[in-house]
Amino acid sequence: MxxxxxxxxxxxxxxxxxxxxxxSQKLNEQTEAEALIEKRQAAQExxxxxxxxxxxxxxWQYTAxxxxxxxxxxxKSAKSVTLTEIQPFLxxxxxxxxxxxxxxxxxxxxAGFDFIPEALSIEMADxxxxxxxxxxxxxxxxxxxxxxxxxxxxxxxxxxxQALQVPLHILHVQTQxxxxxxxxxxxxxxxxxxxxxxxxxxxxxDGQSALVNDLVKVTxxxxxxxxxxxxxxxxxxxxxxxxxxxxxxxxxxxxTNYVGLGCEISxxxxxxxxxxxxxxxxxxxxxxxxxxxxxDSRTSTTHQAAHCxxxxxxxxxxxxxxxxxxxxxxxxxxGAQKTDGQMDNKNLLLSKTAKVDAKPxxxxxxxxxxxxxxxxxxxxxxxxVFYAQARGxxxxxxxxxxxxxxxxxxxxSVSNLALRNWLTEIISRKLAKQ
Numbered sequence: 001m002x003x004x005x006x007x008x009x010x011x012x013x014x015x016x017x018x019x020x021x022x023x024s025q026k027l028n029e030q031t032e033a034e035a036l037i038e039k040r041q042a043a044q045e046x047x048x049x050x051x052x053x054x055x056x057x058x059x060w061q062y063t064a065x066x067x068x069x070x071x072x073x074x075x076k077s078a079k080s081v082t083l084t085e086i087q088p089f090l091x092x093x094x095x096x097x098x099x100x101x102x103x104x105x106x107x108x109x110x111a112g113f114d115f116i117p118e119a120l121s122i123e124m125a126d127x128x129x130x131x132x133x134x135x136x137x138x139x140x141x142x143x144x145x146x147x148x149x150x151x152x153x154x155x156x157x158x159x160x161x162q163a164l165q166v167p168l169h170i171l172h173v174q175t176q177x178x179x180x181x182x183x184x185x186x187x188x189x190x191x192x193x194x195x196x197x198x199x200x201x202x203x204x205x206d207g208q209s210a211l212v213n214d215l216v217k218v219t220x221x222x223x224x225x226x227x228x229x230x231x232x233x234x235x236x237x238x239x240x241x242x243x244x245x246x247x248x249x250x251x252x253x254x255x256t257n258y259v260g261l262g263c264e265i266s267x268x269x270x271x272x273x274x275x276x277x278x279x280x281x282x283x284x285x286x287x288x289x290x291x292x293x294x295x296d297s298r299t300s301t302t303h304q305a306a307h308c309x310x311x312x313x314x315x316x317x318x319x320x321x322x323x324x325x326x327x328x329x330x331x332x333x334x335g336a337q338k339t340d341g342q343m344d345n346k347n348l349l350l351s352k353t354a355k356v357d358a359k360p361x362x363x364x365x366x367x368x369x370x371x372x373x374x375x376x377x378x379x380x381x382x383x384x385v386f387y388a389q390a391r392g393x394x395x396x397x398x399x400x401x402x403x404x405x406x407x408x409x410x411x412x413s414v415s416n417l418a419l420r421n422w423l424t425e426i427i428s429r430k431l432a433k434q
Contacts, residue, residue, distance in 0.1 A: 016069050024044055074180055101175060105124045121156070146243070149182040158189050160191045184214075187216070196228075197229070199229070208237060211241075233262045257410060259423060275305055290320050292322060297325070302333065307337075311342050317403055321353045322354050329362075344373070348377075348378070348406050380403070
């Protein structure tokens with residue numbers, strides 16, 4: 001297979017794609033399962049035919065990938081890491097902790113095994129067990145990249161009528177530069193089950209230009225409840241791309257919160273299908289950008305059944321020359337009557353050189369619905385600053401207080417107080433460094 005059939009692209013983009021294909025071919029040489037090889041090769045053919053995204057692609061118009069193309073990423077063996085080194089990243093709360101170093105599970109650095117009930121299945125699956133995730137025909141380049149490099153993965157399943165008593169915390173630690181970390185997770189909640197999942201992405205050191213490409217599939221059965229926190233706090237030289245696919249059945253609940261603080265370029269995308277009546281969903285996100293960071297947060301929510309409610313609140317705070325992107329779609333199909341969908345995006349610009357591009361959208365094919373979307377961007381109200389200064393608060397402290405209050409609003413939905421306090425502290429520390 002050659003790159004001759006690929007669309008016209010920059011030499012740097014072509015070089016990166018060439019490297020990714022070579023990594024995929026290395027995996028194929030080490031694999032005996034023909035079905036898996038065929039799956040990788042099919043993804044190769046698709047990504048070669050469409051190439052890597054450019055700003056001419058509508059979905060990538062505001063997220064330029066040129067900084068990514070300056071690197072040559074490869075799959076590397078995991079480095080040795082001690083518990084002392086990861087301790088600063090850990091929340092002080094009871095949890096089942098699964099730690100992955102450079103994409104490889106570390107039992108030594110994991111904890112809380114006594115909290116694992118018999119009803120919870122945790123498998124560090126080989127690729128055969130997780131290739132049941134089928135991508136859509138119009139899968140983007142990073143989804144295809146994940147499939148092309150499919151190797152190991154994690155599967156979680158919770159039995160009917162069971163609820164985890166503590167959160168399940170998955171910690172991903174990146175330790176090396178020019179490293180590609182390809183992750184895939186499959187989660188299944190049976191009827192009337194309940195799970196709180198925390199996914200945390202961190203870098204051990206600064207100055208490491210790693211690429212994390214994550215793909216998650218979550219299936220939530222009737223009356224089940226799934227709560228999720230995704231905390232991306234990698235160093236400012238790394239890159240993060242995540243695609244999450246949710247399917248929820250009747251009377252189920254999904255609550256997901258994304259907190260994006262790190263990386264030179266990050267892009268987090270949710271695809272949510274509400275397939276059963278009376279399902280409820282909440283998707284919130286927080287993004288804090290400084291320097292020349294690009295923070296891209298996207299949702300695509302499809303109301304496939306009647307009597308479903310969806311709520312969204314997305315907030316970006318941007319300083320220096322950072323750029324924020326929000327793109328949200330609520331799609332109501334014909335017959336999905338009594339839908340109630342609300343989406344709100346608010347952005348705070350702390351400098352004259354920061355930019356935000358927001359595109360909230362509604363696409364409705366039912367006639368008895370209640371849907372709304374809103375978007376507002378601006379700078380801090382000087383009257384608020386004056387009010388705080390009149391009460392003896394220094395201007396710098398007033399600006400930080402106002403910014404903090406604005407940014408933390410989406411976390412009000414996090415019911416676990418210890419978890420909410422931990423996230424609040426991380427975000428507050430990040431703001432204080434500005």
